[in-house]
Amino acid sequence: MTRTDRADDDTPRFDRRGFLAAAATTAMAPEAFARNFGPGAEPVRYPDPDILVLDKRFKAKLGNTPIQRLYTGTLWAEGPAWNGVGRYLLWSDIPSNEQLRWIEEDGHVSRGFRAPSGNSNGNTFDYRGRQIACEHLNRRVVRYEYDGSVTVLADKNDQGQGFNAPNDAVVHPNDGSIWFTDPGYGQLMNYEGYRAGTGSVQPFIKEAVYRIDANSGVITKVTDQPFKPNGLCFSHDYKKLYVADTGVSHYPDAASRIWQFDLDGEKGTLSNGREFASMTWEGRTGFADGIRCDEDGNVWSSAGWVGDGYDGVHIFAPDGARIGQIRLPEICANICFGGSKRNRLFMAASQSLYAVYVETRGAHIT
Numbered sequence: 001m002t003r004t005d006r007a008d009d010d011t012p013r014f015d016r017r018g019f020l021a022a023a024a025t026t027a028m029a030p031e032a033f034a035r036n037f038g039p040g041a042e043p044v045r046y047p048d049p050d051i052l053v054l055d056k057r058f059k060a061k062l063g064n065t066p067i068q069r070l071y072t073g074t075l076w077a078e079g080p081a082w083n084g085v086g087r088y089l090l091w092s093d094i095p096s097n098e099q100l101r102w103i104e105e106d107g108h109v110s111r112g113f114r115a116p117s118g119n120s121n122g123n124t125f126d127y128r129g130r131q132i133a134c135e136h137l138n139r140r141v142v143r144y145e146y147d148g149s150v151t152v153l154a155d156k157n158d159q160g161q162g163f164n165a166p167n168d169a170v171v172h173p174n175d176g177s178i179w180f181t182d183p184g185y186g187q188l189m190n191y192e193g194y195r196a197g198t199g200s201v202q203p204f205i206k207e208a209v210y211r212i213d214a215n216s217g218v219i220t221k222v223t224d225q226p227f228k229p230n231g232l233c234f235s236h237d238y239k240k241l242y243v244a245d246t247g248v249s250h251y252p253d254a255a256s257r258i259w260q261f262d263l264d265g266e267k268g269t270l271s272n273g274r275e276f277a278s279m280t281w282e283g284r285t286g287f288a289d290g291i292r293c294d295e296d297g298n299v300w301s302s303a304g305w306v307g308d309g310y311d312g313v314h315i316f317a318p319d320g321a322r323i324g325q326i327r328l329p330e331i332c333a334n335i336c337f338g339g340s341k342r343n344r345l346f347m348a349a350s351q352s353l354y355a356v357y358v359e360t361r362g363a364h365i366t
Helices: 016-027
Strands: 003-006 012-014 051-053 068-083 088-093 098-103 109-114 120-125 131-135 140-144 150-154 169-171 178-182 208-212 219-223 229-234 240-245 257-264 269-278 287-293 299-304 312-316 322-327 334-338 344-357
Touching: 068 098, 068 131, 068 287, 088 120, 088 334, 088 344, 120 169, 131 169, 150 178, 150 208, 169 229, 178 229, 208 229, 219 269, 229 299, 240 287, 257 287, 269 299, 287 334, 299 334, 299 344, 312 344, 322 344
Parallel strands: 068 120, 068 334, 229 287
Antiparallel strands: 003 012, 051 322, 068 088, 068 344, 088 098, 098 109, 120 131, 131 140, 140 150, 169 178, 178 208, 208 219, 229 240, 240 257, 257 269, 287 299, 299 312, 312 322, 334 344
């Protein structure tokens, strides 16, 4: 991203073109790619120097495990989701219009696992093991069924209006409800979906977060406070919902932050929206995108669009303090916990998929 102006609180602001151009700027900085993850790279000396403890509360770092690159060759990696039954990781290459699969037992990667994929972004699984995906191109949330058919779960809001471009989704364990975001990026450019050309940064409607009732299929808007709600996750006790806001890409009044909402699981409602964590750190501001919570209530967030020393994953304590960091040589867009013990963090980062073992477990099934 490029800085275009500053608000009264001195928070850096960004425009969308600068956001997309930042990749080129970062690529021009040799120090951003100092660590070699290629096949001929020397083994890293333990402890891995790119896993940083910023606060003693961060206890998930293991002294004898490295960050590993599992695959490279995508254009823009997104939407990782772990399938515990099949022991595989699914993720999307949005511009290539496909989903890929990494198999745990031998590290095999299948390209075109689903192709075309509707330029799908956020992927997850429900508690019956069915895959759910957010399609940029078709502006909908779908579920892949056991018989190979596809069920459209949501393509219009409760007012009968078509969505912008659903982005990320999570499933509540108690009632099976599906919560998803609709920031609209997939309808702002052909590269990740289709350029709608409506002349608005809201391609069709106001950006919002929605809930799909698992029994009735009724779709309810639960909040439109974030400027562009992106990644989302439940807290470890399912009493809160976290939402990453990337509205600084288009709105001068937005702040790069993660929101926290109180969640009433029985009513399916949110309240008391407030800032949980800021993505401005040491004078630099990037984006939080995909987020996950661990069993201790810490929030793990992808981080990017700044450069070396910032991009990767930032870890926040339950009070919002930044307590740890994983540095990557690429912009990280999304993450999830997986592996047989759910103690491995998978990171979808631009052209590559990375993973690292941690001494915690993901709070959610994926």
